[in-house]
């Protein structure tokens with residue numbers, strides 16, 4: 591049985607993983623699987639603002655370059671992640687007390703430098719990440735609070751300028767089903783389109799809880815595709831209340847299958863990316879108390895039922 595990426599490629603589909611530069615460098619089993627199984631990749635942390643511009647005007651592309659070199663050597667399509675986000679944002683930006691025009695130029699410079707550096711090599715940029723709250727209202731952030739909602743259109747235009755070849759995307763969690771938050775994106779994207787702002791896609795992160803794939807996932811993907819943009823599952827993981835037993839792992843496999851099939855059923859759903867390679871390094875246990883084992887490979891790089899489910903779906 592051949593790797594996931596071969597089956598995906600045959601269908602013009604992308605199966606991706608979030609990759610961490612330190613593991614790529616220090617763990618050869620991790621790097622081998624990352625390269626052999628996936629034909630797309632997202633930098634888990636290395637292109638975030640705190641990594642690329644930790645202090646004003648001082649750019650550090652060490653880890654981002656490590657990631658890019660790996661992706662290029664392995665012929666992987668890259669999703670840049672992420673240019674404008676309230677989180678993993680250095681304090682010099684968040685607490686800089688910038689005026690509107692200053693913050694706008696701080697944002698523009700950041701986008702120019704980061705998107706400009708990799709221009710031509712990035713298929714998709716997550717230009718703005720997590721801009722709405724669960725009730726569909728705007729999330730307060732230094733960007734929203736200082737610049738108002740136009741920061742999104744500005745960031746999209748600035749990225750288009752810095753890298754005319756990249757597709758420009760928005761990305762968020764808990765917008766997998768139809769709800770107030772995904773409605774907010776639906777409305778914003780229509781607004782952007784009517785203003786002629788470049789917008790190419792919406793990423794559904796899909797950080798899911800075992801047994802809780804939204805029943806209207808496919809319908810939600812379809813409504814965004816019907817706007818004429820692309821859709822992807824960008825950060826898929828399915829977290830289990832630990833310890834995980836066999837029936838949990840089988841439920842998880844079913845959930846992965848459901849997500850794969852929902853994306854596969856909609857023209858315009860172009861990729862599914864899992865948020866990590868093995869359970870061992872997943873962000874889930876650090877973030878969600880008592881939960882874990884959310885990925886396709888276990889702590890020892892053995893395939894889980896979820897791997898087989900994804901394989902069968904492709």
Ligand code: XIL
Pocket residue numbers: 634635719763795825873
């Ligand atoms: C997470 C990473 O996986 C962690 O290593 C890091 O400590 C925090 O961020 N939504 C996103 C991702 O868009 O960037 C986040 O990644 C997970 C939630």
